[in-house]
Amino acid sequence: MKFYLSSNFLMKGAPIFSIMVHCFYGVDSFQEQIHPLNEKYPFQLFLNSVIHNGMCNDTAITDFDFIPSQNVVFRRSTNVGKDIGGKFVLLDTYLRLGIKTKYIVFIHDKKSPHLVNGSKWFDNLIRIVEPTLVDEIINSFERNNKIGIIASRGSVMKEASSPGYFESNNGRLLSQLQKKYDVYPIDLAYVAGTMFWVRSDIITKFFQRFHPLEIRASLEEGNILDNEAGTITHSWERLLSWIVTSQGYHIKEV
Template sequence: MMVEQVSIFFHSYYGKNRDWLLYLNALRGQTDRLYYNVVRSSYYQIGESGDGMGVKHTIDYMPGTNLIWQRSSTDQGKDIGGKLILIDVALKTNDKADYWLFAHDKKSPHHEMGQEWAENSRRLLQKEFIEQAKRVFRDDASVSVVCQKEFIREETDDRYITFFTHHHDQDLRSHFSDLKVGMPYAAGTMFLAKAEGLRLFFQKNPALTIRGRLEKGDVMDNNMVTETHAWERGFSWILLCQGGNIKGV
């Protein structure tokens, strides 16, 4: 049986990079890639050489360093912006993985459910979950996104639908033309997905161009639509608008 490769895309804002890197490196398979971004301007990173030097030192002493790519960035677009940077790296380094796993050190301190979300989101980063997701993909060819079932949301705000269906970019507008209220997505942009559909999309719609439109700083979506939070939904919708489905486990 052919080995199915999983590339891990991880965005770090709250530090503890050594712990995360060692954990993620142990999580990935021998031929799997790890892409890791740190927000260098984060208060939590400053004491850990968050400019990338401390991270680089850790990576240099880990096995499989030839399959690890690390970047540092501003906080533009929050974790979405960081993941877009890493997608750009993946495309430029000819990533051929079967699946892409997106995650970040989620905390949401501003939300009353933030701590519970943070604890629940850790399940995604376990070998058991990844293997379970792979089985879902093998058993049902229509599924293109697998996430934790408690993180599936159905969009009720038609402004986020309109953001894409009336986008000024014709290619984006065309891709998302079938979006409707009620379309599900993986909240928090933490999920495992079939990589080929994402590669095709971002080859046509450059990740760094999309990131360049995202808001800077700790943007919130209270009573307003933001580019950043639109793309939190858009990551899932890329694949659903290609005819795929989302499944929670």
């Protein structure tokens, strides 16, 4: 995997947050939401594009020419771990470049063909980068230092469990991963769809200890579905939230 820096990588002013985008289909669904943010907020954009059959999709630096004053970092990767694997690629980049912003925002393109209301699900998840909500999100973090994650309303679910075990197909793997990474939240809530804001110091501290690309190497390849027998990839959909909540922080919906 390689990463590419735009020519305007060095920006004026301190970025408040980093937006990390995993892109499997294309960037059209993100430009409309991200474009207005450029007018108000200093931020850094990280984008990972998936290589299909040896070819990368048409994502290019020119797709983000509307952010001339911002940092833009591009990565290319194979389809491993779906959007979870893409997030690990971008977290690796963030750490390697020594970038520090107060918050990280995880988003990705999502079609969910296995869901009847897949497009509505995506539209709800992506609300977290709408300019009308960003002020509310940042203010919520500033007012309450125990909020670790902020996600769109209706996206927070709770892993089913009984005393001593998880009830889902991912149960066995979740127990193994909890033990390996010492992630034991009291509340088993997590952000389904893995699009959320998070305090960067919480999540980067974990991945400085456990390297994101080493974890990515354990994930499954291809377009696996959550209704299959348990997968490490979908187990990490839970653990990404639990990394934060296991340290005493909670999740807020907006």
